[in-house]
Amino acid sequence: SNPKYSTCWLSYKPIEEIEYVQEIEKFLDQIVLLEKNIYFQNAGNELKKALCALFGTELRLSNSININIDSGIILGKVTDERLNNFITDEERKEVSEEGFLIKVIDENKRKYIIVASKSEKGIIYGIFHLINKIILKTSLKELNCVENPKAPLRIINHWDNMDGSIERGYAGKSIFFANGRVKRNYKRILDYARLLASIGINGVVINNVNVRDKAIWLITPKYLNDLSKIAEIFRLYGIKLYLSINFASPIYIGGLNTADPLDKNVQIWWKETVKNIYSYIPDFGGFLVKADSEFNPGPYVYRRTHADGANMLAEALSPYGGVVIWRAFVYNCLQDWRDTKTDRAKAAYDNFKPLDGNFSENVILQIKYGPMDFQVREPVSPLFGAMEKTNQMIEFQITQEYTGQQIHLCYLGTLWKEILEFDTYCKGKGSYVKRIVDGSLFGMKYAGFAGVSNIGDSINWTGHDLAQANLWTFGKLAWDPDKKIEDIAREWTILTFGDDKKVVDNILWMLLNSHAIYEKYTTPLGLGWMVNPGHHYGPNPEGYEYSKWGTYHRADIKAIGVDRTSRGTGYTLQYHKPWQEIFDDINKCPEELLLFFHRVPYDFRLKNGKTLLQFMYDSHFEGAEMVDKLIEKWEELRGKIDEEIFNRVYERLNMQKEHAMEWRDVINTYFYRKTGIPDEKGRLIYP
Ligand code: GCU
Known part of the structure; x- marks a missing residue:
């Protein structure tokens, strides 16, 4: 049918x-x-x-x-x-x-x-x-x-809530949950399992990392029967089911008055709970845990370490071959913006580096690719080069929270590939991130990839039809991070749209240039953020400037950016040589990360001779203009692509154009008003 x-x-x-x-x-x-x-x-x-x-x-x-x-x-x-x-x-x-x-x-x-x-x-x-x-x-x-898959764990993380909403979801409602229940639309789940198996995925976490209300009960008999049916479908396709848990479950649902990982009763409660899960789902994958992070409870509440917390759960899961995937996204989300000593970028390393060697064998640390939060560009998290005795996974965000929310075309494969090819130098030259997350560099049993899902129950799964390419690419890179990104994107294009030369050439051009274009008209040079608080869509230069989330650019009339060098917050010291020195030196720092590492005066000359300010103006004009090129490339395919799909994408590209112009105008105006220095080319800054 x-x-x-x-x-x-x-x-x-x-x-x-x-x-x-x-x-x-x-x-x-x-x-x-x-x-x-x-x-x-x-x-x-x-x-x-x-x-x-x-x-x-x-x-x-x-x-x-x-x-x-x-x-x-x-x-x-x-x-x-x-x-x-x-x-x-x-x-x-x-x-x-x-x-x-x-x-x-x-x-x-x-x-x-x-x-x-x-x-x-x-x-x-x-x-x-x-x-x-x-x-x-x-x-x-x-x-x-x-x-052979290079990495043992290739897992999709769903941020699905039990009311059917999806945190940071841009493609409809959850295919797993609705109205506080587990959905029984097994056909859709089966078709999803097929898609995932076809790109080599071997695990899914189906509920949000923020585990609240009813979702806390997913690990109990209340829901396990329904979950076992979902697990059965996935199992047929080689995919294991995992669940996100709330660290304070023993209090919320166990009737205990503590969730202290060193408390005997807490340990027993988790062991019983886990035993019961396996009686329903014999190949259950394990737990994903967001602890002590953005208001979620964790071991810090009891003055225990993250190793204490993770190992306690690991012990419960270990007899059944289950694992604990513990997120490293731990930082102070109640920072006072006037406090210039605290640097959120340093947080993951500061929290976890001291624990290297303390985690059990079946604990894996899941680390976001960058030190902040899935911005259009960030440096590679220094944690990847810092924990030689810890299982590690890299977390990518397939869903485009900060990269256009599936209204903008933003193919992420090019960015992910750069991250994976980054050489940490932790064991000398050739210590690539891809060799850390496939487990080979440190010889770890568990390692891998986690991708925050971009799918929902929409007709095309991903809202933007071309965003399907991001899901495909995540799987393909997790299977083999050595693959060329052009090949991955080309295969997707042909499998999805056929092999007409024009179709393939144009879509490939669109995909491979889209991230750079998005970066140009939003927040280039490693600046990041400048989005509207809460929903994170659209430009707002000071949206996060005076908030508690630790994400400041500190622009004034002379300069912008945070000095994260050894003379500033000391973030660069978390990297190995030669990166320490490279990032420390404003003249050596890769330009696309300049404002991440340095506080830079607007009249600073970039390598191409432009001032920082002029670069900002040019970049935004150019980026917004290049969206026309995306539209042009797509228009050329009219009649060559299924009409419904053509129109859906066309409509989004036109929205992208409008929103790109808004980005251009808001950001340029912001810099113009800060500096009072006009565009050298005399263009209208705010039409
Ligand atoms: C981001 C995102 C949140 C999410 C969090 C996380 O901050 O905006 O919605 O919960 O990341 O990864 O835990």
Whole structure:
């Protein structure tokens, strides 16, 4: 049946190139499953469905004891002896727990495409990989591959509330909750699981990190029955269910008068609670915890450390293989703006660095990519280079809270890739963030990626149709951060919109330039913020200047920015050499982060000779103007793209244009009024 919502990159359209069809058809006699279980059955069904849509052939799906066919697609385990003739020992050994290999046997009498995984989990990844490669018309030779996820944890974080709203959600309501209940729209959840499995995701946290009211009870029998059904759907696609918890649950729902992690009764209560969860969900992933952060309770309330808190929960989860994902987003959100000693950017490091080595084996620290809060640009959090004995995950925000809220086009892959490629130098040259979050640099058991979801129950899942690319890219980077971002974006474009050259070229241009454009007309040079408080949309230069959130630029008539160097707040000292010196030096600091690290007078000359002020003016005019180019590129695709989608995106691009002009005018006017120095080019600052 035709779902009332988009199938995104899994919308299979008939393949028309005769030559390619002929090449593949030789292999399409039947699908043989060498394993008899629901995971292989499900993978087989997915493949069957896809091939039927792509080639118009209904393939027989059979369980077989022997491989006695002439042609077909064979799904099995790498260790299967029946594959001995086709897979070498070396190839076998290369496949890791969640990985798979694809091998094409193209002989006179035998024409097989073999997809083999090591575990039940890996097979679904292999199937989707094969389907995508076929849609991309990959030649037979290039189908051969061994694919292993680099990072063990690849998790989506939903900030969904039980009333159905989504904190920082811009694409409708929750697909999981409504009216204080767990929703039973299993079809939509299944389609979501398919999307996630197709990009290699292996975990979902379905409730908001701010756990309040009814959500506190999710870990109790009140809800566990319903949750176990959701877990079952996800399980079929290799995805584990996790829950966010409130650290003070023993008080709220356990009838205790403390949540002190060193209290015996508190420990027992958590153990019982966890035991019960596993009786409903045997492969439950674990807890995500926002503690001592933005008014959420935590161990500090009891003068305990975050290690005390996390380890107590870890002990309860450990017998079942569960983990505690503990967020490092801990800072003073009640700062007095007159206090210039406290620097929010330093907070995560100051809170957690001293605890390196104190966390249990099944605790993972989840660290936002930057030290503040998902701004359009921030330096890489120095914590990544600071905790060699702690499991770490990087947290990206797929939902565009500060990057245009899915009204503006802002593809985040380019930014994420830069972050992952950052060299921390913590173990000398080559200590990339990507090697820390895939666990390899420090040899950690757990490591990975968390992405704050951008989906809701809207018709296209993400509000802006092109924002689907951000979800896709998050999964792809988590699977393999070494992949080129252009390739990731190109694959998404072709899978979503087909391979018409103009379509691919234009959309690729739009995606790859969109973050830079957004940055230009909002807050370039690492300035950040300047948004409206609360909802965080639209320009407001002093929106956060006199508030308690610790996010100040301290602009006056002469200069703007915070001195975070060793002469200022000392934030730069949290980095290894040579970054300390580079960030410390106003002439060496990467320009896109200048105002993050330095307090800079408006007449300071940038590398291109412009003054800071003139750069600001130019950047905003240029950025807003470049939105025209985005619109132009899209307009050229009229008639080449499904009309509904075309119009939806077109409408958002036009809103983006209007809002980009507002950004330009408000920010430029702000600087003009601060400085009284006009634009050198004489443009109208406020039309
Ligand atoms: C941001 C966001 C909040 C969210 C918080 C977090 O501050 O605005 O809505 O709860 O991050 O990551 O915990």
